[in-house]
Amino acid sequence: MDLNGSQMVIEALRRENVKVVFGYPGGAIMNVYDEVYKQNDFEHILTRHEQAAIHAADGYARASGDVGVAFVTSGPGFTNAVTGLANAYIDSIPMVVISGQVPITMIGTDAFQEIDAVGISRPCVKHNYLVKDAKDLPRILKEAFYIAKSGRPGPVHVDIPKDVTAQVAKFDYPEKITMRTYKPTYKGNSRQIKKVVDAIANSNRPILYVGGGAVNSGASELVREFAKISGIPAVETLMARGVMGDDNPLLMGMVGMHGCYSANMAMSEADLMIALGPRFDDRVTGKLSEFAKHAKVIHVDIDPSSIGKIVDIDYPIVGDLKNVLSDMLPLLKDKIDSKKYQSWRDLLKRYDEIHPLEYSDDKGNIKPQWVIQRVGETLGEKAIISTDVGQHQMWTAQFYPFSRPRQFVTSGGLGTMGFGFPAAIGVKKAKPEKISINISGDGSILMNIQELMTAYESKIPVINIILNNGYLGMVRQWQTFFYDKRYASTDLSGAQPDFVKLAESFGGLGFRVETKEEFDEALKKAVQSDVVCMIDVNVDRLEDVLPMVPAGGTLYNMILEYKG
Amino acid sequence: MKNTIKNEEIRRVLSVIVTNEDGVLSRISGLFAGRGYNIDSLTVAPVPDTDFSRLTIVTCGNERVLEQIVKQLHKLIPTYKVIESAEFVEKEMALVKIPLNEDFNGLDAMLKAYNGTIANSGENFIVVMVADNAKRIENFLKAIKKYNPIEMVRSGSVAMDI
């Protein structure tokens, strides 16, 4: 079959079973859009900014586990997309992003809207391609989808010059693909797995350190099973929230900078750390020389370069967590008696009783934590929660009762303000039966506010809940703790939009909330409505996220209470 | 967790086999630049009768850094193989232009000692060429200074594992 480059893109997406594409057109990618117009295989959602298109595809991928897809044009279209690529890369999210490029004949001439896109995206993606000939396009697109979702997932960028989108060639789409130079390891080494089981059996204070790899691998059930048969307590990273399920008595909570006391103490006092797909981020480890000082470390990861990158690993296992655990659990069942760790579990429980995750509620002011708990009580499992970045993000991670993986969509590695709203749009497209909530801040929400138009036009009823503290709160908190309360450029209270009118002017619904009753009322109306909503909640301005391990501090030395 | 990594800087020769396609060199040099790894020298040439290229990279770093370099190189999609065996024949070439008005006493013996020859000559200069391991090339370039060279060019190492 002979097709031109643009038709090839459409046909490849059809074969990859793509249902939704997010994007924004422009000169260099117009040929592709002309074919988008003619087809009915997938829906195209026009966002109002390229960054939002990428985040929406990212949110789609996080909620569904499928590859997210986005189109952008050359030059500024592409540069606008870069933050989205970097964000997906550092969080290992499978995505294929197709950008237009000036015609091959003009590359290198500083043509209108020409930029070295693959040169820019290289450090922000798992792999990228500049397509020089339409005959290569079927193979490249097949590889792009394959690379994006296999091994450690990540975004792949395909840059297609305009003349290639018009060039006709034979369309031979490979059914299956093998690449000589890219062969991820899925199965763990069985001898090493046996050794690990022995190490676990010989330990007295083991801890499961569960990371985002458990979500990507679809290993949540097996991780829960691991904890259940062994009686070993677990902590979750930000990216793993939901894997264990918050009603699980073996879950000690989130670990790291804003982790729970019991989780951070568990890491500090363990004699064996069983790391299941985390990446030892500095926001988790704190000061490395003090991190898990007494523990031997097992690390299971599909990415060999992740193992031993930050800390020495005593028992490395390269493989897909799901496969490794399927092999490991039968051996574990025979060797391990969960009663052995009773006193260890009791100790951690006591830690949790001494310093539980809590906040002091207030009659007058609405506490931001209360809002999140309230949304959790009201919607629970029915909602998928996206966030922006800041205090509201950490409170969401701490206080929302997540019951399953892919229920929490947040920018972990890059910490991208402006991620939440477009991501929640992608989430709703992936899971229309769920309520898609974006918990945001008064700073972050303005970073992709134009997406109100997308949500309105494409009938995507996302509910934005703004925890409005009139501050760039997280930065303000650091200024309070570490900069003697010099609030440089963080007070937003002097100039804020009227969020209610703002939402209304885009065709959505807006609510201003000053009391708990008003919040309940607004949430109820928002859930019932079928348009995009914005609930502007006036919360206690100076609330801090606690506990806190200062950057570079030790996990067992948390700030538990701020004494100003 | 104990930190057993020694902080000693180690020199390492890596032979990286990659698919011979656009942009691989920038992927590799970008990887080194972006992650702050050292490149002491780098040479690239096609592997005969294949569609692969061989990069020979001389780098240095402590154990952890070197381990990461190898893993990160592997992680690049076009990388087929990274050879880091300690058993290498390693050779580097250097060209040195010397003015003719110098006294060449002893030059012949020196060239012999470093596998060298006279590669070219002009009206008022000669170009000598030597091929040897990197350390010895360095010594040679020191020794040749007494002939007041006009210009010196080093190739970077090529290596073959044995």
Ligand SMILES: Cc1ncc(C[n+]2csc(CCOP(=O)(O)OP(=O)(O)O)c2C)c(N)n1
């Ligand atoms: C794009 C971007 N710019 C700057 C930052 C630095 N930053 C991190 S949190 C934060 C404050 C966010 O304020 P807001 O959205 O109101 O959330 P709050 O902390 O008040 O809940 C800032 C500026 C960032 N993470 N991302």
Ligand SMILES: [Mg+2]
């Ligand atoms: Mg704020």
